[in-house]
Amino acid sequence: MAHKNPEDDIYREFLIAVVQHNEAVANRLGLQPADVAAVILxxxxxxxxxxxxxxxLGLPSASTTRLIDRLEKAGYVRRVRGERDRRTVxxxxxxxxxGDYEATRDSARRHLDAIGARYTPEQIPVLLGLLSHIGHAYRAATRELRKSSS
Incomplete structure (x- = not known):
């Protein structure tokens, strides 16, 4: 096994926490984690x-249709047909x-606001920039994984 880097462990803990929170929100709402990701999107x-x-979301068409069906049944979304082209949805x-979805976010908002209070207004853009770059890096890595598996 390769040498462990403590910074890697901190970051992995962060990733696990985000995944677990998304799953907890989905469970509370009676949805799937991908459904919650779609609402956020x-x-x-x-x-x-x-x-x-x-x-x-990197889902096949049939899976996306089922996801939208679940969200529609739960009252989160609606499908709107195109006025000119009725085939577009x-x-x-x-x-x-x-309301229920927003309620699940209150606890996370409270904890995240407490973290934000630890930083100066000048530091916040740097932190948000870091998160943005991390998001772009994971999207690029996801595209690479999906491309290499097809």
Missing amino acids: LEMRGPLAVGAIAEE TVELLEDGL
Whole structure:
């Protein structure tokens, strides 16, 4: 086994915590972790085409359809057909259906706000930049993994 780097362990603990939190939110809401990821995606980007959701989450078309079915049944989203082309379907969040989801985020927000209070206003952009770069790095690594497995 290779030499262990303490910084790697800290980062791995972070990753485990994020995955476990997403699973706990999904369990609380009676959803799948990918469903929660889709809600977060729609929160960030606004209404998206079904294909865009599939691409962003790396899911096959049939799995994305089932995911949207679950979110629609739970009252989180609705499908909207295109006005000009009825074959196009966009998925949008239902604001009045997000109460339970928002409630699951209160605890995390409280803990994250406490962390944010430890840093100066000048440090926050650096931390957010780091998180942004980490996100881009994981998306690139994900694309590489998916490309090499197909």
